[in-house]
Each structure stands twice: as C-alpha cells, then as structure tokens.
Amino acid sequence: MSVLGRSAARALFAAGRVARLATVDAEGRPHLVPIVFVVDGETIYSAVDGKPKRTTELRRLANVVANPAVSVLVDHYDDDDWTALRWARADGAGRVLPPEHPQARAAVDLLVAKYRQHARERPAGPVLAVDVTRWSGWAAAEPMG
Amino acid sequence: MSVLGRSAARALFAAGRVARLATVDAEGRPHLVPIVFVVDGETIYSAVDGKPKRTTELRRLANVVANPAVSVLVDHYDDDDWTALRWARADGAGRVLPPEHPQARAAVDLLVAKYRQHARERPAGPVLAVDVTRWSGWAAAEPMG
Numbered sequence: 001m002s003v004l005g006r007s008a009a010r011a012l013f014a015a016g017r018v019a020r021l022a023t024v025d026a027e028g029r030p031h032l033v034p035i036v037f038v039v040d041g042e043t044i045y046s047a048v049d050g051k052p053k054r055t056t057e058l059r060r061l062a063n064v065v066a067n068p069a070v071s072v073l074v075d076h077y078d079d080d081d082w083t084a085l086r087w088a089r090a091d092g093a094g095r096v097l098p099p100e101h102p103q104a105r106a107a108v109d110l111l112v113a114k115y116r117q118h119a120r121e122r123p124a125g126p127v128l129a130v131d132v133t134r135w136s137g138w139a140a141a142e143p144m145g
Numbered sequence: 146m147s148v149l150g151r152s153a154a155r156a157l158f159a160a161g162r163v164a165r166l167a168t169v170d171a172e173g174r175p176h177l178v179p180i181v182f183v184v185d186g187e188t189i190y191s192a193v194d195g196k197p198k199r200t201t202e203l204r205r206l207a208n209v210v211a212n213p214a215v216s217v218l219v220d221h222y223d224d225d226d227w228t229a230l231r232w233a234r235a236d237g238a239g240r241v242l243p244p245e246h247p248q249a250r251a252a253v254d255l256l257v258a259k260y261r262q263h264a265r266e267r268p269a270g271p272v273l274a275v276d277v278t279r280w281s282g283w284a285a286a287e288p289m290g
Contacts, residue, residue, distance in 0.1 A: 017222065017224050018220070018222035020165045020177065020218055020220070022167040022175035022176075022177045022216070023175065024169050024173050024174070024175050027214075028169050028173055028212055028214060029169070029214040029216075029236070030167035030168065030169050030175050030214060030215060030216040031167075031216060032165065032167045032177075032216040032217070032218040032234060033218070033232070033234075034218065034220040034222065034230075034232050067173055069172075069173060069174040069175060070175060071167070071174075071175040071176060071177040072177070073165055073177040073178070073179065075163070075165070075179040077162065077163035077179065079162050079260075079261075082262040085179075087178070087179050089177060089178075091174070115224075116224075117227040
C-alpha cells in the first residue's frame, strides 16, 4: 500500500464521478450524503437542487453555516481485486453560494460540462463550495509486473 | 424521487459492498474513510487492519472514543442513468471492540463470510461496532414501465 501525495490525491479526486460529503451539525453529529461535483483549482463545487427543498439538502447547508469543517471522499472499490482499492480525501472549509453568485454560475457551467444529466437539467439552487486545505489519499499496492 | 422507509433503507444498506464512515474529532472536524462492513441486527461492524497501525485507522477509533456519533453511507451511482441513483444511511453510536471480544470474533466471522479477500487474510485488529439508531435513504424515481 502507499500513501498518496497531495497532487496524486488531488488528481484521483478530480477524476471521480461521485463523492461523499461529510458535514457536522452544531451538536457535533456527522451528516453524510453522496454528491456530484467539480474541482476548480483548490475548490470543490456541488450544486443543490433548486426545486424541492429536501431536508437532506437543507441540512448540509445549515451544517456548513454552523461549522464550516467538511470532508469529501472519492473512492474506488473492486470486490474482486483489493489491490485496486484507492481513495482520495479533501478536507477543507465549506461556504454556501447563492445561485446568482458569479462563482456559483461558473461552477454550474463546469458541472453541466462534466455531467450530461446536469446538462439536461441545469441546477438552479445554491452551490456549496469547499475550499480545500488538505488533499490526501491511499492506494493498495499495485500488482507486480 | 422517493424517501426510503427504515426497512428499505436498512436492506439497501446491508446489500452494499463498500460504505463510507464519517466520524468527528474532538474539535468538531469530520473524518471520512471507505470501509467494508457487515450488518448484524441493528449493528454495523467493520474491522481495522491489525498489522500496520495506519494513522487513518487510529484516527477513526480515537474519534469514536471522543465522540461516538457516526454516520455511515452506502450509495449507488450510475453516470448514464440518474434515475437509478439511490443511497442508504445509518446514523448511530460507535464503539471499539478489542480483537478478542466475543462480538469482535463473531463480526470477523461475518466479514470473512461476506468478503473473499477477508477470507484470504482474516482481520486481526480491533472491530468498530456502530449501533444504528436511524436508517434512512433515498432513491431517484424509477423509470416507468
């Protein structure tokens, strides 16, 4: 196994299609949801659906306002080959951007370019930005040869 | 889309092969790692590798001791079909079992039965047990027909 350096971890993370976002509420309880995302520089962006004000979406935003510390994980799992296991994690500070914020618009453009499904229905809600302070990761030993 | 009830969420969770575990440290910062796991009753078990005392493994255990509130997520993502997206989450309290604890031995038996790779190398370290207080989940709308 090997610990990934910052740039390898960032590259592995950015190549992911789905990530998991952990936030913490005011009482210190974690909250966890899957997200689609883009990485732009040292910031991760994900969009919140503008239409139904789902509890889970409001919760992640309220948590970030109460406690900006977040962790986001991309991983690769293979049931048949545990030497292929790897993951990358981004730790940082979250902030909520209203839909009309220029950074939110730019982030949604990137999301639309990355995800065909977002292109079919452009996200209209707030954008969660995570300013990453640490990229880390781990990969199982590559098979020899 | 539909919100999953407790039993549907639990079933979706238990069928997963990989999950993501969120713990929180004493300063309120989240920590996130992928885990393999089993569900037995209302408890989730995962093993910590007994050999290399990796920082990330020690961290999750230290966090649970400092703050037992944890969240664990199983999700299914399909780039081509967002109507197939679904996830299940378990929120509960974590506790660390030493390898020789009867519950730890029983959990490792279940892990070995579920994962061929664990069978090849039986986990020898502590076991993290999560007593689940809430199963929740979400599924995108099923395609018609």
